[in-house]
Amino acid sequence: MQQEGAEKCVDFDDLAKVIIFRQNLMVASETVEPWLAAQVEEYVQNALNDPDGEIGIIFYRAIVSKNAIQGKQEIDIDFHLISQKRFGDEEKNKLKTSYLNRLMLSSNNIVTLKSERVIEIVKEEKREPVFHHVDSEEVPGYSKINGGNFITKFFHYWLIIPPVQWRFFDLVYQLYTFDIMHFGFVSKFVHFFTIPANVIFSMSFLAQFSIFGNSSEELFMLNASTIFLLFLSIMYMTASFVWRCWEWGVATSAVLFVCWMGGNMWYWTFMVEGNSWYNPTYLWANPIIWSYLASIVQAGSHMCSPQLPPYITGVDHWESLPAFFCQKSTSAEQFVKRLCFRFMAILSYPTLSTAVSWFSWPHLIGIEVFYILGGIGFKPKFFQDLLRVAEKEERSGNAGLHITHVRPSDVIDSCTPFKSESYQLLGNEICTIDMPVDKD
Known part of the structure; x- marks a missing residue:
């Protein structure tokens, strides 16, 4: 994979694809305890929002799923990349040495990293900025x-x-x-x-x-x-x-x-x-x-x-x-x-x-x-940071309209860690964690 820094501008041809970076975590137990689910959630949110400024804004969505294999639990985390050209070996190493290490230490080695790979899926020739799945039963009002x-x-x-x-x-x-x-x-x-x-x-x-x-x-x-x-x-x-x-x-x-x-x-x-x-x-x-x-x-x-x-x-x-x-x-x-x-x-x-x-x-x-x-x-x-936040919001599925910024540095701070009250790791279920959306 081509190694490029997180500061590289987005190639718009790259935005025509959905690019997924998958991490596969092995849990050395038959069940996923609630405290462990919370630790995984914290890791996912840190990777999405990068509150410490370690890796930059490179993901716009994370889909977490759990599978039971031969008495053990596997957790798949599919991080959706804004652009593969901004996610190279340097960013991957930073992700592992910062936020993933915290998960490993806090779980007392119950969780181990099994595999990581980049899955590139061509979605369409011309990307629509917003992917919102319409509920056919929804009644406007x-x-x-x-x-x-x-x-x-x-x-x-x-x-x-x-x-x-x-x-x-x-x-x-x-x-x-x-x-x-x-x-x-x-x-x-x-x-x-x-x-x-x-x-x-x-x-x-x-x-x-x-x-x-x-x-x-x-x-x-x-x-x-x-x-x-x-x-x-x-x-x-x-x-x-x-x-x-x-x-x-x-x-x-x-x-x-x-x-x-x-x-x-x-x-x-x-x-x-x-x-x-x-x-x-x-x-x-x-x-x-x-x-x-x-x-x-x-x-x-x-x-x-x-x-x-x-x-x-x-x-x-x-x-x-x-x-x-x-x-x-x-x-x-x-x-x-x-x-x-x-x-x-x-x-x-x-x-x-x-x-x-x-x-x-x-x-x-x-x-x-x-x-x-x-x-x-x-x-x-300044301009690139702003465009990346806008791009991340657009691709999140429901861009927020009433986000408040005070200083130029708040462009990045707009993606603060998001706590999902409904987040769970349940068997045969998939949880999607998207960008935070301001409902004001």
Whole structure:
């Protein structure tokens, strides 16, 4: 097996496969005592979450099974690798010398390592980021939407992740949610065009509101678009100094300035004296119409993602497009409720979803700039750590939407050890331990 460090970037061809690293543990007794099951659970969680920073984030799931063979017990642990290219002999040795040794010592040599091998299974030519097995009996409903009253439930249904709209200074949270909510190439690609377009058209609309100077011949002019440009530039520069990446603040301010200049040029080119932009003479030059078109294209790009987020489908987990639109109902209640949520989703697309795509650009334009900077080598360690956590969440089967980060180092700390109350080692049963999912 090719030996490569845990810091190597993911090869996306590798992500088309499900890669399993199997450890086979031999138990020198006829039964697995509860204390021993707890020790095995602790080992699995340590390997998944790497709380001591020994091996890095290289697994996204662990499946534990127990078999009885000739009066002895065998425990198979199938660790699902994010990428085989990030798991070499060095990482395997670190796993054994740290977390596995603890298990061996704590079990007083009752457990011995029988074998280890990497099993590579080709799953599909194009990997879907989220593997969630839909329960055909599940009934969507109002109670599945987060919130204690109608207003909070409405905002969760409409905005999916309401806090992202006001947690402007939480850079990691903004980057994480942007990655989680835009699976695949098409959605991100479309956003990288429609977000700047919305900035330009919004600036063009705001340019009509003059503070002083309302003629292109005047030397000094100040309008609402200039005020908004200064406000956003101050906000991004402040955030960049908080996160110690002032280059990002400068780059974002420069992009905003170019978009502001383009918006004002649009305004002064197509304006008609005495007519406002919301009642223009030239309808085809109205920035409101163009902003709506850019926003509806941006909202529609989410349909190219393989999964729909919670709440919009009436369930509390991600659901595939075919499951949401084409799944056959098994009961009258399920048929009626799923039909209602389908109707609301279709109705929301040109209205609520398009509105979100428009008014989200002030906090998305900076995240887009950071992604571009990250792609050309800006803050590589920070950016790679963030993408790996997002990738691990996506592949966990039900990515968390409300994970809170405070410092850049918390990107890794988001995968804190997860305690499963239902974890057991029972004969002829398989227990799956996935990434922790925030149900907030």
